[in-house]
Amino acid sequence: MNTKQTLLFVAACGLVVTGNLRAAEATANWTKHCFACHAADGSGSTRMGRQVGAKDYRDAKVQAEMKDEAALKAVKDGIQAKGKEVMKAYKDKLSEDEMKALIAHMRTFKK
Numbered sequence: 001m002n003t004k005q006t007l008l009f010v011a012a013c014g015l016v017v018t019g020n021l022r023a024a025e026a027t028a029n030w031t032k033h034c035f036a037c038h039a040a041d042g043s044g045s046t047r048m049g050r051q052v053g054a055k056d057y058r059d060a061k062v063q064a065e066m067k068d069e070a071a072l073k074a075v076k077d078g079i080q081a082k083g084k085e086v087m088k089a090y091k092d093k094l095s096e097d098e099m100k101a102l103i104a105h106m107r108t109f110k111k
Helices: 001-036 047-052 060-066 067-078 095-106
Strands: 078-080 084-087
Touching: 001 084, 001 095, 067 095
Parallel strands: none
Antiparallel strands: 078 084
16 A cells, blocks of 8 residues: 555545544434433334424434424524423534534434
C-alpha cells in the first residue's frame, strides 16, 4: 500500500468508527430520553406511550408522514396538546446533532 492508499484507508476507517459512535450515542440517548414513551423498538407500546398517544415508528406510513424538520422541532421544543405537555423539550439537554441522530435512529425502526 502506498502513502495515498494508506491515508484513504485510515480516513475511511475513521468515518466508520465515527458513524458507529454516533449510532451508539443515539441509541444511548433514545434509551435515556425516549424509551419510557416510545419503547425500545419505537412502537410506543409502553404504558406512558399509550397514555400520550405515542406513534408507532415501525409503521412505514407514520414514518412517511413525519418529516425530519417537524420531528426536530418536536424534539427541540416538545409537544403540547390541549395546554398539556405531551412530550418534553430537549433543546436544553441535547445538541442539535444529537437530536438529528435521534431522528435518524427513529428512522431505523421502519419495517
